[in-house]
Amino acid sequence: MSLAFERVAAQPVPEHARQHMVRMRDGVRLATDVYGAGTEPAPTVLVRLPYDKNSRYVFFEQVAERFTARGYVMVVQDVRGKFRSQGRTLGWTGEVDDGYDTIEWVTHQPWSDGVVGMFGDSYYGFTQWSAVSSQHPALRAIVPRVTCTDVVPGVATVDARAERQPGWLEGADYLAHVWVDNDTYEFEPDLTTRPLIAAYEQAFTAIGKRSAGFDLVVGGIPLAAYNGPHPYDARPVPVLHCVGWFDNLGVAHMRDYTELARRPGWAAVQYLSADSTDHENYFLEHAPVAPETDHMVDDDALTRMLDAYTAPALRFFDVFLKGTEHPDTLPRVRWKLGHVGWRTSTSWPPPGATALDLHLDAPAAAPGPLPGGVLGERPAAQGESVEWRYDPDDLVPSAVANTFMLLHDHPDERPTADRDDVLVFTTPAFETPLDLAGPVRAELHAASTAPTYDLFVRLLDVAPDGTARLVVRGCVQADAPGAWDVDLGHTGYRVRTGHRLALTLASSDFPNHVPNSGSTENPWYTTAPKASLQTLRTGPGQRSRLRLTVLPAASGTGE
Template sequence: MYTRDRVRLDADVYYPDAEGPFPVLLMRQPYGRAIASTVVYAHPAWYAAHGYIVVIQDVRGRGTSEGEFHLFAHEIEDGADTVEWASQLPGSDGQVGMYGFSYQGMTQLYAAIAQPSALRTICPSMVAFDLYADWAYEGGAFCYQNNLSWALQLASETARRQGDPEAYEALYAVAHAPFKVDPVCPRSELLERLAPDSFYHDWLSNPDPTADYWRRLSPKTYWGEVDLPMLHIGGWFDTHLRGTLRLYRSMAARSSYLQHLWVGPWAHLPWGRRVGSVDYGPAASSPIDQVQIRWFDQFLKGIDSELMHESPVHLFDLGTHQWRSLGAFPNPPKTPLWLAGNGLAAMGDEHGALTPQGGAAGTDTDRGAAIPDSFVHDPWRPVPALGGHATVPPGPVDRSALDSRTDVVTYTSEPLADDLLIAGEILVDVCCNADTFSFDLGAALSEVKPNGTVLQFTQGYLRIGTHYPAQPAPRYTIALQPTCIQLPKGSALRLSLSGASSPAYPVNAGGGTLPADSQLMEARVITVSVYSGTTDTPSRVMLPVVKSVDL
């Protein structure tokens, strides 16, 4: 097909082996259309066999499509043009639905912004509604490992299209090697030399969330009156879960159409039963292909799939390894667990506690003064990223060895007397100060099993001193990845705090410079002191505890 500015875009089209007409399912993606997102979805031929014309298109400047690729820059107009073209394919009944995850999820949002008349429904998976907060940065910290890895992949495709084997091989080698880069400054000499037009440089040079760059590219800027039936899909260990939920909430609050949400136990890919070191069982194997067929049957074929009578929210419980169907995404009142330490929470897991009541802080017996729990972040040996949603490999992993480091402070509850269901958003309020203007706080919440295994199930990160300035009353809130997990009786909860999670995020140099301007040799040793107990601003974990009667 040709776009309105006469750029040729290429697609593979799969037809059912039957008499039409048929609705069209469209996916637009930048990785070469033969892949067709089969890393998470069934092959397009499977969808075609269910009575759909399936179109898998290379976006502008990717695969064999003509034009220059600029991240998300042309996807509104090109998406609208493609929907119109697809609706007029031979054998089409004029109706188009879209599916796909990640970039392929974003192309759905951009196409919907143009409101083409033939587009009847979309199924966006793992997307960024706010490109800054849902993809490029988290808590003001640049998402280093994921952003650089993706930039290398896209740059290598550009080199392939340009017929530059030396550039392709160099990019491929770095992308497939262990992540060994400057932990402080995320600038990439290789990308600057071989891919000077990469989005990566723009993302790194725009650390301000209010910058016009983010406003121009974020779907939420143009969302306005977009209204379609939408199937939203995410994963508890996906780095874009924030965006999936942001979009879902936006639509559920105002849409006149059905909005369904599925969140599985998955990382960005694949969507299987085993994530990290946990086998979540057969229920965790992705049902999304069958779910999407039911969705498209309902909204493109008019078949009653009974979706109107089902609960709209389906969440995988990381504890029971089963799906829970709810009337809305849970938002129960937050239940606090207070941090209680004696100044030695970095020296062993027996010193820091999570308690349901704010108890007395540990005191120096000679002076009667409250003793903070201090840890020292050393840039020579920063706390490494481990599992979770922001690093590779992702998912739940045993962090008991990591928690034994003296630059990690831990607070552990008593063993649970009853099962505890946590579902929704988790906040960690940390009352602390540091001996530098700028520092980082990483938080992980874990299940401590009776056998001593420590499995983290959610994490969050915050950079302080730039867009989250130090406060006179030093209390900072870290938003953890939302979750759904029923912890069994006998297990305990643990909060772990540290000053780094490298290389998921750049190590904070401590001087307040932006990451692109920081230098490794200038990185400072940083002491952070966490206050607990009965101080004026006590530290606490705010848990979304759900009672069984509320489900």
């Protein structure tokens, strides 16, 4: 039986946008909308994206209204091979040259004053970094949102200092839907199929085409994203990093910010705006989201979201594109403390933040239901260990099917924490608020009966009524016994009085991640994945611990 699918094509160009087919150096022409071009030259804000420049999903008709009202020309382009643009459909390739050529075209238009900035989320944050790599002199500032510089298609990528990651099934699934040809395809693969690859072969057979990017991911073949210098090594431009504490690319995005903040030249022009949002711009204060606060379906909610979405960029561009404000008027760091509100600081983590280690203890109780083992400030007095199982026929379910919209549902994760194949360690209830402000890491001494095993770590806020909701998460793929450093990203979050923190550890997270084969076999092709037994060790010499960054009580500057 053929898999059912729906093909989604380009929406009409809005009446107040003018579309041009802009020629690249190899003759390929890219569909490019211009909003707000007037008789007087003005600075331009450029967006290059693969999601249909005219769709409600990216809402650029409404975004352009906000930029043009501020005196900017807005240019929005379908990248090569997507929707109305020509060329081969293969993401993460060609964006350096196409970014340069598009900026060059902009600067030769009568409505351009020769100054260009770039804006946008996710892949259209990556195209900004590609343009930085191109080093076009007209590019004066960028505002990358919920994105990162180093992208392996289908993988929330890592730098050389980071551990290997489990296969990100969500990311590969995205490639199979978005990067087939000019259009996108909606279908529901049966992810319980073995081998897993067969679920997508069925979809490609029904569509009659394949996703080249998906095939590269499954084959473990990386793409060289930059044919110029890596952005870190390019000419510095002012950057406003717009980060979501609950974004599924947040770990990688904060690596960009912290790395560039250490680099001469770049450090002077790094700015951070960090909100309690996920990848799709849902807010912690609205989670779980009600219909009246869902901007995907409610126009009033969309208006409110877009005001918050564009405001930091407009202020930033007024400084670095127009020069109407001095850079000193911008806070170097503007960040939201979850459940409290906005703060500003001169650096990140904020001055005065300190490390707090919470040690995993009483591991024998960890496979039980919450509260399980102990997460406490005192290290375990003696060495102990606990085992937990990985069963490919009984995988630990992902908290949400779509982590791009994590806060839309923001579910209670206690049922998962109570599973006997999930370890959980919990603090006592806090008698005063604890403010998290900075990086979070877990150091875990682990081993397995398998040659490869996955460690999925989640930090939960446990309310007095027992509900447990995500604060941060991270994962690594291990291939030996030892101390594994798991980066859980950064956060600004208040653990309120009477609440507890719980750390959970599991070896699967399905369907967000590809189930481990339990062997050296490619997990996409295995028909018989193997079960395994993992061991966590605590105590002297093997101190498994959670490393938080916290603020002193009642610190931070509010707005």
